[in-house]
Amino acid sequence: MSIVEMIERLGALVIDDVAQLGAFVLFLVGAAFYVFVPPFKPRLWIRQIRIIGADSLFLIILIGGFTGMVLGLQGYNTLRRFGSDGALGTVVALVLVRELGPVLAALMIAARAGSAMAAELGSMQSTEQIDALTVMAINPVQYLVSPRMLAGVISFPLLTSVFDVVGIFGGYMVGVGLMGAPSGAYFNGIAANMDGHDIMTGIYKALVFGVVVTWVCCYKGYHAERMATGVSRATTEAVVLSSALILAFDYFLTSILL
Amino acid sequence: MSQTEINHGDGNAQNIRNPASAGNAIEVRDLRRRFGRQQVLDGVTLDFPAGQITTIVGPSGSGKTVLLKHINLLLRPDSGTIVIDSVEVTKLGATGLDAVREKFGMLFQAGALFDSMSIFDNVAFPLVEKTRLTRAEIAEHVHETLNAVGLQGMEAKFPSEMSGGMQKRAALARALVRRPKILMLDEPTTGLDPSRTGAIHELIRRTQENFHLTAVMVSHDVPAVFQVSDRVAFLHNGRTHLNGTVAQVMAADDDVFKRFLAGKASGEENETALAG
Numbered sequence: 001m002s003i004v005e006m007i008e009r010l011g012a013l014v015i016d017d018v019a020q021l022g023a024f025v026l027f028l029v030g031a032a033f034y035v036f037v038p039p040f041k042p043r044l045w046i047r048q049i050r051i052i053g054a055d056s057l058f059l060i061i062l063i064g065g066f067t068g069m070v071l072g073l074q075g076y077n078t079l080r081r082f083g084s085d086g087a088l089g090t091v092v093a094l095v096l097v098r099e100l101g102p103v104l105a106a107l108m109i110a111a112r113a114g115s116a117m118a119a120e121l122g123s124m125q126s127t128e129q130i131d132a133l134t135v136m137a138i139n140p141v142q143y144l145v146s147p148r149m150l151a152g153v154i155s156f157p158l159l160t161s162v163f164d165v166v167g168i169f170g171g172y173m174v175g176v177g178l179m180g181a182p183s184g185a186y187f188n189g190i191a192a193n194m195d196g197h198d199i200m201t202g203i204y205k206a207l208v209f210g211v212v213v214t215w216v217c218c219y220k221g222y223h224a225e226r227m228a229t230g231v232s233r234a235t236t237e238a239v240v241l242s243s244a245l246i247l248a249f250d251y252f253l254t255s256i257l258l
Numbered sequence: 259m260s261q262t263e264i265n266h267g268d269g270n271a272q273n274i275r276n277p278a279s280a281g282n283a284i285e286v287r288d289l290r291r292r293f294g295r296q297q298v299l300d301g302v303t304l305d306f307p308a309g310q311i312t313t314i315v316g317p318s319g320s321g322k323t324v325l326l327k328h329i330n331l332l333l334r335p336d337s338g339t340i341v342i343d344s345v346e347v348t349k350l351g352a353t354g355l356d357a358v359r360e361k362f363g364m365l366f367q368a369g370a371l372f373d374s375m376s377i378f379d380n381v382a383f384p385l386v387e388k389t390r391l392t393r394a395e396i397a398e399h400v401h402e403t404l405n406a407v408g409l410q411g412m413e414a415k416f417p418s419e420m421s422g423g424m425q426k427r428a429a430l431a432r433a434l435v436r437r438p439k440i441l442m443l444d445e446p447t448t449g450l451d452p453s454r455t456g457a458i459h460e461l462i463r464r465t466q467e468n469f470h471l472t473a474v475m476v477s478h479d480v481p482a483v484f485q486v487s488d489r490v491a492f493l494h495n496g497r498t499h500l501n502g503t504v505a506q507v508m509a510a511d512d513d514v515f516k517r518f519l520a521g522k523a524s525g526e527e528n529e530t531a532l533a534g
Contacts, residue, residue, distance in 0.1 A: 123373075132370040135330050136384050137359040139352075143387075 027141070027222070028215045031149050034142035044147040052113045052148070052214075053155030057162065063108050064163035067100055068092060068170025075171065076179040085175075089186030090193040092171035093164075097194065097202045101164040103250050106156060106209035110242040114217035117148055118238035121221025122231035130222070145222065149214045156210030157203050164202065201257045208253060209246050216242045282341075283308040283440055283472035284329060289338035291324060298324045299335070300496035306489075311466055311473040313483050316493035317518055322476045323444060325493065329474060330364055330442050331355050343439065360388070363433030363471075365443040369425040371417040371432070377404070378413035381431045388436070403431045406468065407461060423454040427461065434469060441466070443475040447483075455479060459486040480519065484508065492518070 001009075071092045079085045121144060124130050133140040168190070175181040217238040224234035284306035291299040298321045306312045306329075314322045327333045328340060331347060340347050347358050371380050378400055385396045404410055407427040417425055426446060433441060446462065447455040459479075463486040466473050477483040484490060490507045492500035492515055500507050500515055507515070 127368055127373075128366045128370040129372055131332055132364065132366060132372075134332060135359055135362055135364040136388070137356040138387055 023223075024219055027145075027219045028211075030141050031145040031215070031218065032211075034139065034146040035150050037142065041143070041147065044143070045150055048147045048151030049154055051116070052109065052151045053159060056109050056112055056155070056159055059108055059112060060105055060159045060163050061166050063104060064101070064166035065170040067104055067163075068096065068167030068172075069174045071095060071100070071167065072171035072173065072175030072181075073179065076175045076181050085181045086185035087189055088171070088175045088181045089168075090189040092175065093168050093190040093194055094198060096164045096167040096171075097198050099202075099250075099254070101167060102156075102160045102202045102205035102209060103246060105160045105163040106206065106213060106246045107243055109156065109159060110213045110217070110246065111239055114213045114242050115235050115239050117214065117217040118221035118224075118235045119231055121145075121218060122224030122234040125222060125224045126226045126230055140222075145214075145218045148218055149211065152210035152214035153207060154210075156213075157206040160202060160206040201253075204257065205250060205253050208249055212245050212249060213242045216245060281308055282306060283343060284474065285339075285341040286325070286329070287339045287341075289325070289328060289340065290336045291321075291328065291333065292336055298496055299328070299338075301338070302493070302496065302498055304491050304498050304501060306472060306474055308472050309470060310488035311463070311475060311486060312489040312491060313475045313477050313487040314491045314493060315477060315480050315483070315518075316499075318478075320493040321496045322493055326442060326444055326474065326476050330362055331359060360436075361439045363436065363438035363441045365426070365430050365433045365441070365446055367445045367448055369417070369429035371425060371429055373417055375416075376413065377409065377415050377417070377420070377428045377431075380417070380428060381435050384432065384436050399435055400431075403435045404428075406434070406465065407431045422449050423458065426450070426458055430461065430465065434465060437469060439472060441469075441471045441473045443473065443477075445476055445478060447477065447479050455482060459483065462486055481508075494518075 072088065075088050075091045075095075076085055079087055079091065121130075124144070130140045130144070133143060172186055176183050176186050220234040220238035220241070221231075224230040282305045284304075286302055286304045286306075289299050289302040290297070300321075302321070302325055304312075304325075314325060316322050324333065328335055329342070335348060338348070342358055343361060345354075345358055347355065350358065371377075372383065375383065378397075381400045381403060382396050385391055385399055389396075391399070400413070401410070404413065407430050409424065409427050409431060412420070412424065412428070417428070420428065430446075443462065447458050450458060459482065462473065462475070465471070475483070475487070484504045487504050489502065490500070490504050491498055492507065494514055500510055500512060502510075
């Protein structure tokens, strides 16, 4: 291959990547725009809230519970070294509400509901169902993607709150019930040391993660290749990219909100 | 008696209007479309007379499905024009395109039925989403259309519970439920056995007559599909090679078409295939 051909290929790659990035961003803009454009389909929103939100509840309770329990265990063992086991409640609550709650909840929902979203849309793409919507003069982004994005924005903060509450009680069960940390200090510490800013930090993160997960997973599914491995590849890439972006956005949001 | 012209590879066949038809529902002029380095459509010119079934045939890679996707507005050409029901559509925005799409019904190759919906909901879908009909009126339309395609009693079934032929019928019902002016069919008999192929062809002909449609069909099922076609357009290397009534095309003294019918690839076709 000559140098000119190498430069040509490199240039083509860069152009292609920039074009894909542009399409990725425009997809988000379009989906967000159509949330506010009629016709409005509340039954689609409710269906997606059920799938993303209600159907993820058991998983969130399970993971939240165990996360809180581990925090209670580790927190107690660490704080006891410094004679500060009375601060267990504060530590568990702050770590959950500000950080672990929104991040772990988003990762779990991305793995469960996000992968399902990518698979469903990818399957629809490969069987021409999305083309069928277009030919019927129905905007497929408005019909398929916008309800999912809205459902994500609604469901993620709610599920994160459930995660936090269950986790706090999980930490109480282990830290107080099992390890013997002071009972009264657990919840009193939370009331004294947690304020609205801490809670809103977690909510803001959950909102952003809700947009990111639905955006990435819908994009990957919507643009799945029409071949045997297309859907599986789209699903895998959706979960991996969502997870990476959750952690990346977590850092940036934390640096802004601290 | 209408005539046809034959292109022997140096340009596009000119469409001669059939005096018996009521004008053209669709007119394609010098349509060109490239994908990467491959020129898939290389100046296609075709007319689709109103009220007739025009079947597009040709070897694999000749651009049949790409042409159909331009006509049903899923793709935009690099150059050329498409006039549908007197509206030039290639420069229309989203709202304009949707207005034109209201005139279409489309049967996709694999049906494209929505897996999570029953047959009733699939067929009712265009009425639910695009009309203000009451539930009773929608149900009446759906039952009537399912009867027309021979699927009465199948409303509660899901696509996965039906055979390929039944899925095609259900997809055809969905395409017809809004009584479109133009019906497009992308390889409607692919994957079906000969007996079901004949039944689908007969259904297409009966439907076109009963609903007074213009039909544009892409098919590999040659020569069986000629029995239900009024006109045939033979694409070769991204251009219209032959175009006319079935009788005229079948009688044409054209080696490329004869080799296609006989299932042999020409030297030019082999080179094209190897070049990818």
